[in-house]
Amino acid sequence: MQRVLIANRGEIAVRIARGCRALGLSPIAVYSEADRSAPHVAAADAAVCVGPAPARESYLDTKAILAAARATRADAVHPGYGFFSENAAFAEAVEGAGLVWVGPPPSAIATMGDKLAARATAAKAGVPLVPGSEIAAGDVASAKEAAARLGYPILVKAAAGGGGKGMRTVASETELAEALAAATREATAAFADGRVYLEKQIVRPRHVEVQVLGDRHGTLVHLGERECSIQRRHQKIVEETPCPVMTPALRAQMTDAAHAAARAVGYVSAGTVEFLLDESGRFYFLEMNTRLQVEHPVTELATGVDMVVAQLRIAAGEPLGFAQADVRPRGHAIEARVYAEDPQQSFFPSAGPILALHEPSGPGVRVDSGIRAGFTVPIEYDPLLSKVSAWGADRRAAIDRLAIALTETIVLGPTTNLAFLRDVLAHAAFRAGNTHTDFLSEHVPAWRPAARADLAALVAAVASARPAARGADGAGLRTEPTPWETLGRWRLGGT
Amino acid sequence: MSAQVKLRTGGHTLAVAVVPDGGGLAATVDGAAHRVGTIVATATASVGHAIVEELVLEVDGQPLRAVVARTRDRIHVAVGGDSFVFERVDDAHGGGAAGAGSGSVVAPMPGKVVKVLVAVGDAVTAGQPLVVVEAMKMETTLAAEIDGTVRALGATPGAMVDAGAVLVELAPAAT
Numbered sequence: 255m256q257r258v259l260i261a262n263r264g265e266i267a268v269r270i271a272r273g274c275r276a277l278g279l280s281p282i283a284v285y286s287e288a289d290r291s292a293p294h295v296a297a298a299d300a301a302v303c304v305g306p307a308p309a310r311e312s313y314l315d316t317k318a319i320l321a322a323a324r325a326t327r328a329d330a331v332h333p334g335y336g337f338f339s340e341n342a343a344f345a346e347a348v349e350g351a352g353l354v355w356v357g358p359p360p361s362a363i364a365t366m367g368d369k370l371a372a373r374a375t376a377a378k379a380g381v382p383l384v385p386g387s388e389i390a391a392g393d394v395a396s397a398k399e400a401a402a403r404l405g406y407p408i409l410v411k412a413a414a415g416g417g418g419k420g421m422r423t424v425a426s427e428t429e430l431a432e433a434l435a436a437a438t439r440e441a442t443a444a445f446a447d448g449r450v451y452l453e454k455q456i457v458r459p460r461h462v463e464v465q466v467l468g469d470r471h472g473t474l475v476h477l478g479e480r481e482c483s484i485q486r487r488h489q490k491i492v493e494e495t496p497c498p499v500m501t502p503a504l505r506a507q508m509t510d511a512a513h514a515a516a517r518a519v520g521y522v523s524a525g526t527v528e529f530l531l532d533e534s535g536r537f538y539f540l541e542m543n544t545r546l547q548v549e550h551p552v553t554e555l556a557t558g559v560d561m562v563v564a565q566l567r568i569a570a571g572e573p574l575g576f577a578q579a580d581v582r583p584r585g586h587a588i589e590a591r592v593y594a595e596d597p598q599q600s601f602f603p604s605a606g607p608i609l610a611l612h613e614p615s616g617p618g619v620r621v622d623s624g625i626r627a628g629f630t631v632p633i634e635y636d637p638l639l640s641k642v643s644a645w646g647a648d649r650r651a652a653i654d655r656l657a658i659a660l661t662e663t664i665v666l667g668p669t670t671n672l673a674f675l676r677d678v679l680a681h682a683a684f685r686a687g688n689t690h691t692d693f694l695s696e697h698v699p700a701w702r703p704a705a706r707a708d709l710a711a712l713v714a715a716v717a718s719a720r721p722a723a724r725g726a727d728g729a730g731l732r733t734e735p736t737p738w739e740t741l742g743r744w745r746l747g748g749t
Numbered sequence: 750m751s752a753q754v755k756l757r758t759g760g761h762t763l764a765v766a767v768v769p770d771g772g773g774l775a776a777t778v779d780g781a782a783h784r785v786g787t788i789v790a791t792a793t794a795s796v797g798h799a800i801v802e803e804l805v806l807e808v809d810g811q812p813l814r815a816v817v818a819r820t821r822d823r824i825h826v827a828v829g830g831d832s833f834v835f836e837r838v839d840d841a842h843g844g845g846a847a848g849a850g851s852g853s854v855v856a857p858m859p860g861k862v863v864k865v866l867v868a869v870g871d872a873v874t875a876g877q878p879l880v881v882v883e884a885m886k887m888e889t890t891l892a893a894e895i896d897g898t899v900r901a902l903g904a905t906p907g908a909m910v911d912a913g914a915v916l917v918e919l920a921p922a923a924t
Binding site: 718 | 754816
C-alpha cells in the first residue's frame with residue numbers, strides 16, 4: 255500500500271491526508287468542480303476532478319471515483335465519513351477493483367446499515383435495545399397495538415435511516431397513522447426503502463457512544479466513550495470524552511456491550527457503537543456507525559491514538575500493535591463543530607466566500623479545518639467548516655480552553671454558529687454536565703446573540719473612512735496615516 | 750467637516766458619527782460618545798471582491814483588535830470574538846423606511862430557486878410566501894415584508910442565484 259485515494263472532501267479529507275503522510279503514504283484527492291480550490295486538494299500529492307458540483311455526479315459517482323484511483327495508480331481507498339463511507343456496495347466495488355478498502359468488511363456495513371438487522375444482531379449478542387417493534391407496511395392497527403404496549407411517546411424510524419430522515423416523534427395515538435405515512439414517504443424518498451419501525455422514546459437521554467478499533471488478527475479494543483448530547487436537527491455539534499456522568503462500573507458494562515456488538519459482525523477498522531443513557535443509568539443500543547466519526551479527535555486527544563493511522567495500518571493487514579490494557583485515556587477532551595449556518599434561522603445553512611479566516615491555537619488546542627480565506631463554501635455539501643477541539647486536565651479546563659479558542663476564531667463571510675457554540679459552553683447546565691439530547695431546545699430555544707453591535711459599527715465606520723477603502727491595492731504590510739490624514743479623505747455620508 | 754453613516758445589522762440601524770478631535774476621533778454610536786485613538790492597519794489584502802484589513806485601534810483608552818472585510822455593499826467586522834455584517838443605509842434612497850419592511854425580496858444566500866409562487870401583477874399581503882429557495886438540501890420560503898403588487902420577478906424555478914439577488918420586487922400598496 256503506497257497511494258491512498260481519499261474519497262471525500264473538506265476537513266476530513268485534509269485529516270486523512272495527514273494520516274497518510276504520517277505513514278509515508280501518498281494521499282490522493284478527488285474533487286468536484288465546486289471544490290477546485292479547496293484545501294483538501296492542496297493537501298494531496300495528486301488530485302482528480304470527478305465531476306460537477308452535485309455530490310451524486312461527483313463524490314457519489316462510483317465509476318468516476320474508481321477511474322480516478324486507476325488514473326493515479328492508487329492502491330487503497332479511504333472513504334472518510336458521509337458520502338460512500340457506509341455504502342457496502344461501494345466497498346465491494348473498491349475491493350472488486352483490486353484496491354484496499356480502508357474500512358470494515360462490507361458485510362458488517364450492510365448489517366449495521368439496516369437498523370432492523372442491526373437491532374436483531376445486537377439483541378442476539380446480548381446488547382440491551384431500546385424497546386421497539388417492527389411494523390408491517392401500512393398495518394396501522396398493529397402499529398397502534400405495539401405503540402400502546404411500548405407506551406407513548408414513541409419514535410417512528412426508518413429501517414434504512416440516518417441523520418434524522420424518516421424519523422417522527424409521536425406523542426399520542428391520534429398522531430400515529432399520519433406519522434407512519436410521513437416517515438414512510440420520507441424514507442422512501444431518501445433511501446428508496448420505506449420500511450419503518452417503532453421505538454419507545456427514552457426521556458431526556460444522553461447520547462453516549464463507544465469507539466472500537468479492530469484488526470484482522472482478532473484484536474478488538476475500545477478507546478473509551480464520547481458523550482454527544484448537544485444536537486440540533488439530530489446532528490451533534492459538541493462532543494466530549496469522558497461522559498460527565500460515567501462511572502467505572504457503567505463504562506465496563508457499556509464497553510462490554512459495544513465489544514459484543516462489534517464482535518457479532520466481525521468488525522475490523524474504526525467503528526462506533528451508539529447508546530442512549532437514561533436518567534436512571536440504564537443504557538440502550540441505538541446503532542453502530544461503521545466508519546470514522548466526525549468527533550474522533552476528542553478520542554485521539556484523550557488516548558493519544560492516531561485513529562486514521564490505525565485504520566490505514568489495519569487495512570494494510572498489520573496487527574493493531576497494542577492491547578486494551580495499553581489504552582489509558584487522560585484528562586478531558588471536547589470538540590465543537592463550526593458550521594456555516596444561522597442559529598437564528600433554524601440553523602439554516604449559509605454559504606459563499608470566506609473573506610477572512612483566523613484559526614485558533616494555544617495549549618491543548620487542535621483545529622481540523624477544511625477551509626481557507628478566499629475559498630467559496632459550496633451550497634451543495636454539508637456546511638461543516640472546521641472542528642475546534644481542546645484538551646484539559648479536567649472537564650472544566652477543557653471547556654475553558656475550547657471557549658477561548660472559539661473566541662479567537664474568526665470567520666468572515668458566511669454566517670457561522672461560533673457565538674452560539676460559545677453560549678452553549680457557557681451555559682450553567684452544560685457546565686454542570688446536565689446534558690441530554692434535547693438540551694438545546696430546552697435551554698437555548700430562541701437563541702439571539704448577546705453581543706452588542708455598537709463597537710463593531712464604530713469599527714466599520716472608521717474602516718470605511720480610511721483611504722484603503724477605495725485603494726484596493728492588494729496585500730502588504732503597512733503603517734497607516736494618523737486619523738488626521740485619514741479624515742481628510744472621508745467620503746461617507748455627511749456634507 | 751462632519752462624517753456620519755447609518756449601518757444596519759440584524760434589523761437594527763445604528764447611526765455612527767465621527768469627527769476629528771485632538772489627536773484622534775470623537776465618535777458617537779446612536780448618541781453614545783466614544784474616543785478613538787491610534788489606528789494602525791496590518792495585513793491589508795484583497796480577497797475576491799473584498800478588501801480585508803486587520804486593524805488595531807484604541808477605543809476609549811482600550812486597545813482593540815478587529816478584522817474588517819468590505820465588499821461593495823457590506824462591511825463585515827470581527828471584534829472581541831463576535832462577527833457582524835453591516836449594510837450601509839443610504840438616506841437618499843429612502844433607507845429610512847426600511848424599518849417598515851422592504852419591497853424587495855432577496856436571496857439570503859447563494860442557492861437554487863425551487864418554486865416561484867407569484868406572478869407579475871399579483872397582489873400580495875405581508876407574510877405571504879413568494880419564493881422557495883434551496884441551499885445545502887434545505888428549503889426556505891421567502892415571504893413578502895409588505896402589502897403590495899408584484900412589479901418584477903428575478904427568479905425562475907431551477908435558476909441558481911447569488912446571495913443578495915433580488916428575487917421579487919414589490920410595489921407598495923397605496924395607503
